[in-house]
Amino acid sequence: MKITDIRTYILGNPWKNWLFVLVDTDENITGLGEGTLNGFAKTVEAAIHELKHLVIGRDPFDVETISLRLFRDVYSDGGQIQGSALAAIETACWDIMGKATNQPLYKLLGGSCHDKLRAYANGWYRGPNTPENFFEKAKIVVDKGYTALKFDPFGAAWRTVSRQDFAAAIENIAAVREAVGPDVDILIEGHNRFSVSTALQFADAMLKYEPTWFEAPVPPHLITSMVEVARRSPVPVACGEDYYSREQFAELLRHDAVHIIQLEPQFLGISASKQICGMVHAHNGVTAPHSAQGPVCSVVCSHLNMATPNFYLHEIFDEFNEPWEEHVLQPALKVQNGYLLPPEGPGLGVELNLAEIDKHPYQVGNWLPLFKQGWEKRETVK
Numbered sequence: 001m002k003i004t005d006i007r008t009y010i011l012g013n014p015w016k017n018w019l020f021v022l023v024d025t026d027e028n029i030t031g032l033g034e035g036t037l038n039g040f041a042k043t044v045e046a047a048i049h050e051l052k053h054l055v056i057g058r059d060p061f062d063v064e065t066i067s068l069r070l071f072r073d074v075y076s077d078g079g080q081i082q083g084s085a086l087a088a089i090e091t092a093c094w095d096i097m098g099k100a101t102n103q104p105l106y107k108l109l110g111g112s113c114h115d116k117l118r119a120y121a122n123g124w125y126r127g128p129n130t131p132e133n134f135f136e137k138a139k140i141v142v143d144k145g146y147t148a149l150k151f152d153p154f155g156a157a158w159r160t161v162s163r164q165d166f167a168a169a170i171e172n173i174a175a176v177r178e179a180v181g182p183d184v185d186i187l188i189e190g191h192n193r194f195s196v197s198t199a200l201q202f203a204d205a206m207l208k209y210e211p212t213w214f215e216a217p218v219p220p221h222l223i224t225s226m227v228e229v230a231r232r233s234p235v236p237v238a239c240g241e242d243y244y245s246r247e248q249f250a251e252l253l254r255h256d257a258v259h260i261i262q263l264e265p266q267f268l269g270i271s272a273s274k275q276i277c278g279m280v281h282a283h284n285g286v287t288a289p290h291s292a293q294g295p296v297c298s299v300v301c302s303h304l305n306m307a308t309p310n311f312y313l314h315e316i317f318d319e320f321n322e323p324w325e326e327h328v329l330q331p332a333l334k335v336q337n338g339y340l341l342p343p344e345g346p347g348l349g350v351e352l353n354l355a356e357i358d359k360h361p362y363q364v365g366n367w368l369p370l371f372k373q374g375w376e377k378r379e380t381v382k
Contacts, residue, residue: 003023009022011357013294013360013366023093029100031091031099032091034293047085054074055069061097082244083267087267105349124141125137125138134176149187152188154190177209185212187212190217192219199217202214207234216242223252227257237257238261240290242264246276265289266293274308277310287308328352331343365381
């Protein structure tokens with residue numbers, strides 16, 4: 001079997017343009033992948049077409065060689081853009097392998113390690129940044145059966161905050177805890193916002209509300225800063241979604257300070273993601289992959305999580321996106337009473353609905369401006 005062509009499609013989701021890839025073969029088996037990256041849909045699309053000459057004519061089963069050609073052989077470090085292009089193509093190759101062998105992806109990655117996957121809700125708090133909104137929306141989430149939910153209570157904060165904004169963020173956390181009761185996990189999203197000192201002040205202040213983790217409290221570039229927060233914070237720190245190489249995870253893990261690792265298959269590809277899960281396992285850590293790109297990413301994470309013995313939690317945006325999202329992939333990934341299972345069909349187990357993509361064209365303003373007031377509404381930026 002040989003790869004004959006790579007096609008790309010962009011769908012205009014209001015808060016993040018989604019980029020999908022179809023990889024064709026000479027045996028009429030087509031694989032599906034995703035290359036979504038906030039603010040860079042057209043850029044990653046261009047990278048895919050610029051790099052595809054490196055894989056056309058290759059056997060899609062040779063994913064390790066394909067990954068080396070797309071990253072090592074290019075020699076330049078294109079970061080998350082290059083990682084997104086690589087992952088889109090490599091994911092489609094795994095989909096092809098599953099279809100050719102008539103096996104779901106998780107079977108190819110090691111088989112089932114779990115009866116079902118516990119999910120946490122994200123993206124549920126769209127609306128004003130007020131305790132009242134967080135309280136009302138959190139109740140809706142737990143009524144759906146979720147036993148864990150994540151949110152960013154910090155508004156547009158960056159590095160330091162005023163006393164008023166500090167108090168407002170803690171009030172948001174208090175409102176969610178009051179709404180969901182003592183038995184639901186609340187996960188605090190930091191979005192790389194703070195200095196070390198500010199992050200630690202927030203960690204101390206939120207402790208009485210018993211959050212399960214404080215995610216990405218400081219920017220990821222200085223791993224030593226993340227490690228310092230993790231060692232001094234009374235709340236467990238989770239991070240990893242920004243990294244795009246095994247080496248970055250190796251550096252993070254060698255400090256044995258962060259034990260909840262949120263790798264991003266969208267930047268790594270499935271092969272490297274599986275290997276990093278093993279690295280985390282060797283450090284007595286757990287994985288909660290970042291699954292906030294698009295619907296294919298969520299499906300990929302479900303397969304990876306099913307085949308990962310040290311899996312912890314699965315991130316779900318799908319139920320809280322635009323209502324038409326359930327038509328983008330067939331069948332749509334469904335959460336029932338806070339749990340889900342990967343699709344059982346061969347490969348990823350889903351197919352892309354091109355007719356639905358045509359209804360939602362790319363828009364420049366479809367991105368998430370996390371340091372601008374009102375980003376929580378997740379609307380197209382005018």
